[in-house]
Amino acid sequence: MTAEPPSPVDHPPARAGRREWAGLALLTLPLFVLALDASVLFLAAPHIGADLAPDANQWLWIMDVYGFMIAGFLITMGAVGDRIGRRRLLLLGSAAFALASLWAALADSPIALIAARAVLGVAGATLMPSTLALIRTMFRDDRQRTTAVAVWMTTFSVGVALGPLIGGALLEVLPWGSVFLLALPAIVPVVLLGRMLLPESRDPAPARTDLPGAALSVIAMISLVYGLKELVAQGPEPAGAIALLLGLAAGTVFVRRLRRVPAPLVDPALFASRALRTALVLLLLGVFSATAVNFLVPSFLQASAGAGPLVAGLLTAPVAVAAIGGSLAAPAMAGRWGPLPVIAGGAVLSLAGHLVLAQAAAGGPVWALVAGGALAVLGVSPTTVLGTDLVVSSAPEERAGSAAALSETGGELGVALGIAVMGGLASAVYRFRVESLLPAEVDPATAAAVAENAVSAERAVSGLPPDTAGAVLTAAGEAFASGVSAAGYACAAVALLLAGLAVRSARTRR
Template identity: 45%
Template sequence: MQENIALATTKARRRDWIGLAVIAIPCLIYSMDLTVLYLAVPQITADLKPSAAGLLWIVDIYGFMVAGALVTMGTLGDRVGRRKVLLIGAAAFGVTSVLAAYSTSAGMLIFARALQGLAAATLAPSTLSLIRNMFLDPRERALAIGIWVASFSAGAAIGPVFGGLILAHFWWGAVFLINVPVMLMLLVLGPLLLPEFRDPHAGHMDLVSAGQSIIAVLAVIYGIKRIAEDGLATLPVIAIVIGVIVAMVFFRRERRLADPLIDVRLFSAPAFGAALATNVLGLFMVLGAFLFITQYLQLVLGLGPLEAGLWMAPSGVVFALGSMAAPPLVRNFQPATVIATGLLLSAAGFASLTQIADAGSPWLLFGGMLAFCIGMSPIGAITTDLVLSAAPPERAGAASAISETSFELGGALGIAVFGSLFTFVYGRAMRATDLHALPVSAVESAKDGLGGAINAAQALTAEQGAQLLVAARAAFVYAFEVTSAVSAMCAVLAAMTAARLLRGAGTRG
């Protein structure tokens, strides 16, 4: 067993590349698990009959627990061994997947999903930090990280399609059982192919810091997501304030500790902080856009879930291919140049979506989506490599966890901010439309969203229903165009920021 990070050669062995394949497949499953549940919601609702709040917790608790526990699990891997934490997490993920599949009540499913999220939090930082230590050659490490990021993108791409096929033939619990054979494979092959790494000088785990980090991230992510789904309210605002205060206390504590949970000196490296900021901004824009693209395909164009999933699937393929293209790109161009150019291409894609009102088919949407996906696709692999390269090998687990947490935060912020903006613009557009001839209750339902308009239209006459749907769809498209314009401006600002802050970061191999 290899207990330190000093290797006889910088070139990876054949065994390391096979090991990379072994850890990439669970990452693909982990990514699928983030999306596949959405398709099972109707069946779960019919079977377990959760309340509206219970259904939200079923969907959200997994992501909450992943985000909250990432830093703790990454640092734990640095101390006790990354392979050990990965294998324990894989076993727990498999067991909790079975528990979720055979849940007999909403409460049981929420509990199982919470435990599954804790187990999943071991996968990303453990696998990424293993890559940091298995591949010491910068070119090989960049390629390995590209493959690792591509596995997440591939999972996101095939998740909705694969999930739709499973749900067409099996009950909803089957979407969880697909995790079990993959985790069993990791448990069998992991000890044979993956080396063990740990920080030989690591001290004891500071449980107070671990608790503070979990509370801070959970509170902020919870508050942001609740505002996105329910609007501005007292409880989520209090949660965000508590999270920020706990985070400030946490960082003050880390500066004083001789053996901190997170080495705050990492943030003093310009490339580290700039790469994290780019992660946040990238996911901020992408998830903010995807939130409305899926609704547009189904609620405006009238596509079914599987057909909408097929239109969305190429975006994941593009992200996977772009992640693989990142290493050769940074060998020929500076990372700042690649990232800034990608963000400008993304801005063009977002800008094209501002003309979607003139399109009667998905093709304009598809072209704009592909453009911003192509632009964004290599960025995650490049910034992840910059983050890992800025951290010493013995701190790779913590650095990996911080990187993943930045993605989680960016995604949550994107959904919250763009969701709030979209709701505001949609509501104003509906209020500006002359619908006085329609029942007040139907109009009020339509102001809550296009889904509400569709439900309200079913209780009206054919002529009234058509009038309400035309107005609601026009308001939806207008709000989509406004948020796309804001996304385009954010992408341009992000490109300018990345070009400045990442100048000179990384090297061309």
Template identity: 45%
Template sequence: MSSKTSAPQPDGRKTAQPPRPGRWLALAVLALAVLLVAVDATVLGLATPFLSEDLRPSGTQLLWIGDVYSFVIAGLLVSMGSLGDRIGRKKLLLTGAVAFGAVSVLNAYATSPELMIAARALLGVAGATLMPSTLALIRNIFHDPRERSLAIGVWGAMASAGAAVGPVVGGFLLEKFWWGSVFLINLPVMAVLVLVGVKLLPESRDPAPGPWDLLSVVLSMVGVIAVVYAIKEGATHGPTWPIALVAAVGLAALTWFVRRQLTLDSPLLNMRLFHHRGFSAAVMADLLTVLGLSGMVFFLSQFLQLVQDRSPLEAGLAELPAAIGAVTAGLLAGQAARRWSVRSVVAGGLAAIGLALAVLVWLAPGTTYPVLGTVLLVVGVGAGFSFTVTADVILSSVPKEQAGAAAAVSETAYELGAALGIALLGSIVTGVYRDFAVPADVPVAQATEARESLGGAVESAATLPADTGGALLASAQDAFVEGLRIASGVGAVVLLATAVAAWCLLRGQRLEEGYGG
């Protein structure tokens, strides 16, 4: 793909590059990849009980099965975004898609916890090639800023839809087939992606990339993985010297990484991008939004299933309003930001999420679905508006040649926000939950299991006489809901504060107009 920019007209405007034929079909291929990665991030949660029964992992192994995918993705995003800029985003995307399909088979047929952990890690490597490549290709396929805003809206809508459709698809498959089926659904989608992508996607890369600095790759991976690991482990087990040491190693690696990028002629990540106020503000907004939201997202499906006694499929369907709101808002976000302003749409979206989370401070085990559905719809609309516009700002702030690195920063902010949110808000829920009052006639073994998790309380209650088990479960559910209420309140404060910060920092920020507009 040509890297030349549009020539300026005498009045200062840019002339239009001719629209690329087949660009909307190419977008459909990219949307398919995003949809699949988003689905894959959420289906495992539903499959975990079935997988545990079959593979018999220890508690630590089960945590690694759940976490290693996001650890590896977070650690590799910046490196893979930069690699795509250098070797070609289409080449990296299609190679990653083939690998994603192949490793999905390894996940589906894993015969031991160790093999499952390794397979999930490899899936993370493949997943890290897909997300930055899709967003960077959109930056290079759509030359007209208005069309690009709509394309980014579609991209964001598919990510939101995938996250919500995952539980529905997973619930359906788990009711009909064995747990490995949630991974095998990747194969036909990846096959279509590769076969159609070879024909429709244009190649694009940085025309003067410079060498790929391997020390920077190692530093970014070690730094991000160590920090994310320390946050999650610290939230689960409390602060300890080994966890503090891991955190220190991670922060030292990231500090070295930043210093090195500032001295290299061809850095893995151009740190000067952060001098752009709009870029920095959009990245910060993404990170803090996901941090504030992740507690609700992570625990709400448990609330629907283990407190309100819905099946996995019913819980998945109950969460659909969030996807509907996000898809609709994402498609309208670019138009709204041009009509009003970037800061109005981003800050307004974040404030809407914050107010919706504040409503959950009054959550109760018997809260009716219309209330929950409305909260989810408002959260989806707010997220659709804010995430789509911040993605547009991030991509518009950088030259096309650095689109992969910029997209990777956006994705890394998302992953770090999720890790921080689940760790910090999750520790609130867990801390409140573990202090619940156990009825006096519950044996020590069942009481210990019940305090570990709400799922453990459900299993313990089933082994006890009806009255005792019912009292134990009711006490556990009340404590879980209390923890969720507090976490939602903290999330609301984070989101409302982020809305104020976005309003101030995005002042004067505008999306590019269409050529000739």
């Protein structure tokens, strides 16, 4: 009698040990650097302007080229990491980021600074998908991986919160180039210790890189983000509209190409996963909602409440603390109730926060506005953590870099759309309301200047009598408050959509 072979046993995934958690600490450093780099440039802006004297067009590129390059190259770098190895790409990108930071610190002309910022953006695009893909490889246990993603994402919030403090302290005693050197102490340990603490992972059967597909993805993302920024800054002008159309056209060709070439930049099988598609939408909506709060609350405090940049930054500290708390609490809540119910419940909490924000902006106290913003961000922060985790975990390990890049691309689009849509709505309501609130004695030229935006209103009243100038600024503040209130109600609708989608997805999974 022949013995039957033993039945297969499903072994739980191996839990991460000390080396993996030490590796996670190393992986948080690049994200912390990216957060610092995104926040300190605004503080250094006056010093850069006084030293390099860039013209208006050069100044716009100094500010924006970094974000354009990150958004444009995320998908390409995620695919490259799958092919050559995510650790190798992370180390190469970290070294490039350190060198570009040194170049930016020593730049002696606007063109040199623009070029350095562009290289920083391309290098930054290698860091984000590589670190997230390595987390997918290092933490195979679901709860540990969710915790690792939460720690990783919280690092970005901490960097954004600390960036102005660290950068401001440096600028008190050192030249403006010192803010770019902040990257070096964090990046150097990654380069030196990466091989020791981080595993290598790659697609075991990599194909040749689809260069035309890479070009299409870069053109699509840069054009879309540029067009959305122009839409907010300039309104419906031809340049922004053309960029948006170009981005949509390139994106359409890119998606169609995925199914026609033998080795596409992104495996179209990824999009066959309903869980991944849903997670991407949840992530985009969550980032959209959080970005709208982070954009509107400081703008309101400065344009309507009369707070200076420093006071506005201090008043928005509760919003940053709420983001950190919501991100860190997400893994424990997801472990108890599941990620989708937590996302749904957080979205309802965020909806309440947006409604408070909308009421406060319409005439309530400043503390209520900040409290509403903090409540909205507290509720939506678990979505950004759990949505990212759902995207990465929904893809096979050999496609972890591409999945991580899709996650980061969704986040970048959420940021751009949050600023463009809610900023555009607030501006449209402002222009509509301010015309009816201006005093009758204001001449048409001044009225047209005031109607552009709340910032131009302060310049437009410089030659008016004090009483008239005060009335104009009051009108502009009330009009901008109406715009922020309208955006708050719109964000509440987005939060309701987010909650409904999460509930529906939870029922589908069951």
